[in-house]
Amino acid sequence: MVSYLYQPVAGVSRTAVKTWARIWLLLRQTAMTVLACVWLSPSIANSAADSLDEARAAYQHQKYEQALKLLDTVIGNGVGPPGALDLRVRTYLKLDQTEKAVADYLRWADHRGKDDTVLLRELTIQVVGASIGDMREQVRGAAVTALKEMGGAQALPLLEKALADQSGLVRALAVEGMAKHGHVDRSKRLRELLHDPAALVRVAVLRALGESGNRGLIPEIEPFLRDEQPRVKAAAGAALVALGRSEALAGALELVKHPKPDERAAVLSILGHLQDRRVAPSLFNALSDREAAVRATAAGILADRKEVGASAAITPLLKDPVPLVRGIAATGLIKLQGKMAASLIEPLLQESVPAVRAEVAAALLPFNPASADPVLHEAMNSSDPGVRSAVAKHLGQAGTPAIPYLLDLLHDQTPRPRISAIRALGHVGTIKQVALLRPILGDPDVAVRVTAAGAIGRLLNRGG
Numbered sequence: 001m002v003s004y005l006y007q008p009v010a011g012v013s014r015t016a017v018k019t020w021a022r023i024w025l026l027l028r029q030t031a032m033t034v035l036a037c038v039w040l041s042p043s044i045a046n047s048a049a050d051s052l053d054e055a056r057a058a059y060q061h062q063k064y065e066q067a068l069k070l071l072d073t074v075i076g077n078g079v080g081p082p083g084a085l086d087l088r089v090r091t092y093l094k095l096d097q098t099e100k101a102v103a104d105y106l107r108w109a110d111h112r113g114k115d116d117t118v119l120l121r122e123l124t125i126q127v128v129g130a131s132i133g134d135m136r137e138q139v140r141g142a143a144v145t146a147l148k149e150m151g152g153a154q155a156l157p158l159l160e161k162a163l164a165d166q167s168g169l170v171r172a173l174a175v176e177g178m179a180k181h182g183h184v185d186r187s188k189r190l191r192e193l194l195h196d197p198a199a200l201v202r203v204a205v206l207r208a209l210g211e212s213g214n215r216g217l218i219p220e221i222e223p224f225l226r227d228e229q230p231r232v233k234a235a236a237g238a239a240l241v242a243l244g245r246s247e248a249l250a251g252a253l254e255l256v257k258h259p260k261p262d263e264r265a266a267v268l269s270i271l272g273h274l275q276d277r278r279v280a281p282s283l284f285n286a287l288s289d290r291e292a293a294v295r296a297t298a299a300g301i302l303a304d305r306k307e308v309g310a311s312a313a314i315t316p317l318l319k320d321p322v323p324l325v326r327g328i329a330a331t332g333l334i335k336l337q338g339k340m341a342a343s344l345i346e347p348l349l350q351e352s353v354p355a356v357r358a359e360v361a362a363a364l365l366p367f368n369p370a371s372a373d374p375v376l377h378e379a380m381n382s383s384d385p386g387v388r389s390a391v392a393k394h395l396g397q398a399g400t401p402a403i404p405y406l407l408d409l410l411h412d413q414t415p416r417p418r419i420s421a422i423r424a425l426g427h428v429g430t431i432k433q434v435a436l437l438r439p440i441l442g443d444p445d446v447a448v449r450v451t452a453a454g455a456i457g458r459l460l461n462r463g464g
Helices: 014-060 064-075 084-094 099-113 117-129 135-150 153-162 168-180 188-196 199-211 216-225 232-241 245-257 263-270 277-286 292-305 310-319 323-350 352-365 368-382 385-395 401-407 415-428 431-442 446-463
Strands: none
Touching: 014 064, 014 084, 014 446, 064 084, 084 099, 084 117, 099 117, 099 431, 117 135, 117 153, 117 431, 117 446, 135 168, 135 368, 135 431, 135 446, 153 168, 168 188, 168 199, 188 199, 188 216, 199 216, 199 263, 199 352, 216 232, 232 245, 232 263, 245 263, 245 277, 245 401, 263 277, 263 292, 277 292, 292 310, 292 323, 310 323, 323 352, 323 368, 368 385, 368 401, 385 401, 385 415, 401 415, 401 431, 415 431, 415 446, 431 446
């Protein structure tokens, strides 16, 4: 029927005729393809919907491998129909394939332009939980610290597991996490750690038992008044005082005079938590201790307690010969006096020690941002990651004005400053920062992504 197109026509070349023939055939094939797509698209859509329904059914019946195979077919390299990608996230979580769950969730949240807070909470818990058994103590410590930040019923079994960690530091962090969220009475294993070989664990358990309010625990605590470690004796005395045995304080206060400075500082920290006015004289006396660590500890505790007369007593420490003490004194005065202390501590922005300058700048930021800003940027651009990490940590106490600086530090090239910035953002940030922390769940450094999970969990809890 189209052979006439190939006949010579007066005034039209053979080449032109062939070109028009090819165009006509191409248009015909295109039209047929479009019609085929129109005819077939309902069946393709129906097939995808059927596979998604089958995947949902498999998931409901806990056949997660089967659900995953069906979802892979439905999703392919895209995001799939509504409900597919988030179901695959949940399926990956059930199969303990955390990294794949994170990758899918990040794609899904970006595609829809918002988070599913319930699913994100579940994801962050699993990110942390996957690192509880890591071979590296640093990673396990970061995981338990994240659980302390997050709290919630889902954190409890993971904290319970961490109570059996091979590291005393990690066990102590787990005890603190359980105490912080009111789980002390639910854990038999925690009370068994009263006999832990590590003194810092025994101290953590004794404090937790004292803060529980359970007077029935007094007989279990009393034997530790005779512990071989001074700080454990002090912790036992403090726990008994907290449970109503006020006469136990006298013996604990004697330990403030211990010849070893690290024990004196530890005892002050333990007693400083007690809401008992009889502790204050020992704290004031310690401001003149011959050891810098003891002076700094006492100054920090007095500021936290907002003791009457603390400002006048701490102010001379702004000229202490040791930089650590000067920095603690400066931040302590800001806690006590707020803006009124700004003029007192501003000269310390000229400190010779970068970490102290950064600490003072962070404390000044809410009250004198123009003076603080250049010093903060100097610290953030320091070649020493310890300084960058320190400024991030101190910014965590500076409130909302610190957020822009912390967001910059999220892009630091070294894990340590990123970890400090993420943790600080979890304290001063709002629910709005969750979207900025979310991509860090895929960070190549395990400790960084675990810390991000903890910060997100904390912000979600605060934001409802």
